[in-house]
Amino acid sequence: MKDPNARPTAEQALSDLVELQAGAMQEQLVVDSLRQKQIQKMKCNLTWEK
Structure with a gap:
């Protein structure tokens, strides 16, 4: 146990860090x-109002 x-x-910590970074990058893309x-x-709304 x-x-x-x-x-x-250090290896586990690095692995966790890489995983967190990958998750953060995915969130940033979204x-x-x-x-x-x-x-x-907003651009469409502006063109419609003209």
Whole structure:
């Protein structure tokens, strides 16, 4: 049984970090995509109002 207070190995910590970074990059892509859609919607609204 592993000691819950034991510090992770450098390898495990690095693996966790890479996993977190990958997740953060995915989230950023979703945010960027939503932002682009919002910008397009606003541009369409501006052209319709003219």
